[in-house]
Amino acid sequence: xxxxxxxxxxxxxxxxxxPAETSRQILKVxxxxxxxxxxxxxxxxxxxxxxxxxxxxxxxxxxHVLRSYPVESEPRCAITLFLALTQREKFExxxxxxxxxxxxxxxxxxxxxxxxxxxxxFSARVPRWEKIMQEAAEQSGRGIIPRLHAPLDFSEALRxxxxxxxxxxxxxxxxxxTLRKTLEPLKPGMHSAALFIGPEGGFSATxxxxxxxxxxxxxxxxxxxxxxxxxxxxxxxxxxxxxxx
Amino acid sequence: xxxxxxxxxxxxxxxxxxPAETSRQILKVxxxxxxxxxxxxxxxxxxxxxxxxxxxxxxxxxxHVLRSYPVESEPRCAITLFLALTQREKFExxxxxxxxxxxxxxxxxxxxxxxxxxxxxFSARVPRWEKIMQEAAEQSGRGIIPRLHAPLDFSEALRxxxxxxxxxxxxxxxxxxTLRKTLEPLKPGMHSAALFIGPEGGFSATxxxxxxxxxxxxxxxxxxxxxxxxxxxxxxxxxxxxxxx
Numbered sequence: 001x002x003x004x005x006x007x008x009x010x011x012x013x014x015x016x017x018x019p020a021e022t023s024r025q026i027l028k029v030x031x032x033x034x035x036x037x038x039x040x041x042x043x044x045x046x047x048x049x050x051x052x053x054x055x056x057x058x059x060x061x062x063x064h065v066l067r068s069y070p071v072e073s074e075p076r077c078a079i080t081l082f083l084a085l086t087q088r089e090k091f092e093x094x095x096x097x098x099x100x101x102x103x104x105x106x107x108x109x110x111x112x113x114x115x116x117x118x119x120x121x122f123s124a125r126v127p128r129w130e131k132i133m134q135e136a137a138e139q140s141g142r143g144i145i146p147r148l149h150a151p152l153d154f155s156e157a158l159r160x161x162x163x164x165x166x167x168x169x170x171x172x173x174x175x176x177x178t179l180r181k182t183l184e185p186l187k188p189g190m191h192s193a194a195l196f197i198g199p200e201g202g203f204s205a206t207x208x209x210x211x212x213x214x215x216x217x218x219x220x221x222x223x224x225x226x227x228x229x230x231x232x233x234x235x236x237x238x239x240x241x242x243x244x245x
Numbered sequence: 246x247x248x249x250x251x252x253x254x255x256x257x258x259x260x261x262x263x264p265a266e267t268s269r270q271i272l273k274v275x276x277x278x279x280x281x282x283x284x285x286x287x288x289x290x291x292x293x294x295x296x297x298x299x300x301x302x303x304x305x306x307x308x309h310v311l312r313s314y315p316v317e318s319e320p321r322c323a324i325t326l327f328l329a330l331t332q333r334e335k336f337e338x339x340x341x342x343x344x345x346x347x348x349x350x351x352x353x354x355x356x357x358x359x360x361x362x363x364x365x366x367f368s369a370r371v372p373r374w375e376k377i378m379q380e381a382a383e384q385s386g387r388g389i390i391p392r393l394h395a396p397l398d399f400s401e402a403l404r405x406x407x408x409x410x411x412x413x414x415x416x417x418x419x420x421x422x423t424l425r426k427t428l429e430p431l432k433p434g435m436h437s438a439a440l441f442i443g444p445e446g447g448f449s450a451t452x453x454x455x456x457x458x459x460x461x462x463x464x465x466x467x468x469x470x471x472x473x474x475x476x477x478x479x480x481x482x483x484x485x486x487x488x489x490x
Contacts, residue, residue, distance in 0.1 A: 073468040100475050141470045180490055222489065223318040225386045230345050230478070237479050238486055244467065245425055 001039050001049075002030060003138040005145055008042035014065045016040055016050055023061040027054065038063060045143040047071045071143025077243050078104040078192045079236060080164065082157050084199035085109065085116035086228060088125075092132055094232045099136035099146050101236040106133075107161070108151040113201035122151060154207060158214040161194035167216040169196045170235050171208055172225060174218035182219050183242045193239060197232040246284050246294075247275060248383040250390055253287035259310045261285055261295055268306040272299065283308060290388040292316045316388025322488050323349040323437045324481060325409065327402050329444035330354065330361035331473060333370075337377055339477045344381035344391050346481040351378075352406070353396040358446035367396060399452060403459040406439035412461040414441045415480050416453050417470060419463035427464050428487045438484060442477045 004026075010017045018026065018040075026032045032052055040048040040063065047070070050063035081098050085091065085108045095106060110118045129148055137145045152160065161167050166186050168179075183190070196216065203211075208218060221234055249271075255262045263271065263285075271277045277297055285293040285308065292315070295308035326343050330336065330353045340351060355363045374393055382390045397405065406412050411431050413424075428435070441461065448456075453463060466479055 073470075097475055100469060100471055101479075102469050139470070139472065141468075222486075223386075224345060224347050225318075225384070226345055227384065230342055233475070233478065234346075234482050237482060241467070241483055241486065 001037055002026075002032070003039045003041060003047075003141060005041045005043050005134055005138060008044060011040060011042060011048060011065065016048065016063045016065055018061045018063060020060060023059065026052065026061055037066075040065070041071065041138070041143060043144055045071055045074055047143065071141070073102075073141050074143045075102045075104075075240050075244065077165075077190055077240070079239060080105040080107060080161065080192070080194045081232065081236060082107045082109050082161050082194060082196040083232060084111040084197060084228070085114045085151060086199055087115055090229050092129065094229050095129055095132050095148070096136045097229075097233045098236045099133045099142065100140040101233060102142070102240050103146050103236050104144070105147040105149060107149040107157060109154055109157040109196075110151060111154050111199055112204045112207055114199045118151075118153065155210065157196070158211055158216065161196060162214045162216060164192035164194045165190045166192075167194040167196070167214075168235070168239070169203075169208065169211045169216040169218045170221060170231060171198070171203055171218045172220075173202075173205075173208070174220045177217065177219050179219055179221075179238055179242055182217055183239070187243060190243060193243075195235045195239060197228065197235060200228050246282055247271075247277070248284045248286055248292075248386060250286045250288050250379055250383060253289060256285060256287060256293060256310065261293065261308045261310055263306045263308060265305060268304065271297065271306055282311075285310070286316065286383070286388060288389050290316055290319055292388065316386070318347075318386050319388045320347045320349075320485050320489065322410075322435050322485070324484060325350040325352060325406065325437070325439045326477065326481060327352045327354050327406050327439055327441040328477060329356040329442060329473070330359045330396060331444055332360055335474050337374065339474050340374055340377050340393070341381045342474075342478045343481045344378045344387065345385040346478060347387070347485050348391050348481050349389070350392040350394060352394040352402060354399055354402040354441075355396060356399050356444055357449045357452055359444045363396075363398065400455065402441070403456055403461065406441060407459045407461065409437035409439050410435045411437075412439040412441070412459075413480070413484070414448075414453065414456045414461040414463045415466060415476060416443070416463045417447055417465075418450075418453065419465045422462065422464050424464055424466075424483055424487055427462055428484070432488060435488060438488075440480045440484060442473065442480060445473050 034054045048068045050065045053062040279299045293313045295310045298307040
């Protein structure tokens with residue numbers, strides 16, 4: 001069954017009006033027919049199983065809501081991924097994959113060795129990035145679309161990311177402290193976590209020190225060295241696995 | 246330090262002769278200088294720290310071996326990834342990422358819903374695929390380059406893949422049996438595992454039945470639905486995490 005996020009005010013009792021873009025996708029791209037079932041999502045964690053009511057004019061589609069239910073795939077722990085800015089293709093890949101993996105928010109960060117400089121204006125790219133995350137959330141059966149924050153400086157990211165139950169700084173020079181050792185004692189009451197992934201060239205020693213001062217715990221992903229994008233995905237997958245284990 | 250796999254017979258006592266392609270990469274691409282340290286790998290799990298001895302002609306490079314040591318990043322359990330054939334870009338991405346994650350061998354498989362048909366001849370692509378895996382192994386600090394097998398039919402893959410300590414069939418219609426439950430009792434004596442990842446459209450019910458008849462255990466990756474390439478990477482990462490935990 002296909003999933004679509006739509007603004008919650010378009011779902012009224014047992015009837016939903018689909019936005020023009022969603023209607024177009026249903027009719028022209030997916031070629032769904034009158035009476036077929038879809039799943040609507042209101043981005044608050046609720047799902048609505050609904051039956052298509054296409055009108056003959058081929059324009060806006062309505063749907064008749066059959067039942068509503070809480071989406072069960074959302075993790076209990078909200079993961080915010082703090083991610084060193086990098087080249088566009090890799091960055092977009094991480095947006096897509098970490099959404100599939102269950103992240104709740106992504107914060108792009110300028111770090112010392114980031115391949116992208118703070119002067120850069122990203123506002124033009126935000127709609128494209130939000131679309132990538134929405135599509136990944138629909139495809140993977142998520143109940144919410146992760147939030148994408150405006151890019152932050154490293155020190156601001158450290159400050160904001162320290163404001164959760166557990167802040168993890170994935171650093172390749174950390175070889176002892178594993179995810180398991182770090183998460184095990186915190187698991188029971190843990191509802192929020194921040195994961196920080198550095199750029200291709202890694203974090204600098206100064207950055208690692210600053211992170212420790214702000215209460216971030218340096219952790220290792222294990223003996224094999226991951227590329228930046230693999231590390232980002234592995235960090236989200238393994239943190240949620242360990243918490244849901 | 247940069248890592249390079251070279252044929253083991255080029256390493257003789259404390260001296261190594263580097264192949265033309267490796268020499269070119271060292272001199273022209275990486276622009277390393279005489280006396281710089283590199284790590285040579287013989288693809289048997291041994292590493293050799295060595296010092297470059299570039300001659301003035303700028304051709305083949307020799308290296309003086311300073312010490313040899315067993316590479317410690319190799320997993321104790323050899324993972325063979327049985328992978329439904331798919332479009333080239335996605336397939337190559339999985340080769341790269343699963344190598345980083347620690348896979349020992351990859352077997353491409355024609356499944357019922359594979360996007361690629363058995364008539365196709367892949368032999369021309371094998372050198373490129375092997376190069377992708379070698380570079381990923383060098384970059385991630387592996388001690389071996391995973392083996393890439395010739396493509397197999399589904400039933401042959403089932404038969405060969407059942408020949409290990411644990412054969413896991415990742416199936417989205419399996420919702421109960423988790424990796425943890427499956428691996429926990431087997432962990433202590435487990436030295437080999439086969440992981441089967443289906444194509445975009447999933448395995449058919451008939452394929453799942455056949456797999457069960459051959460002794461494969463259907464397992465779930467959890468509540469969120471991964472794309473094929475994400476599932477492949479997650480399966481390798483999580484299996485090794487659970488075994489090394």
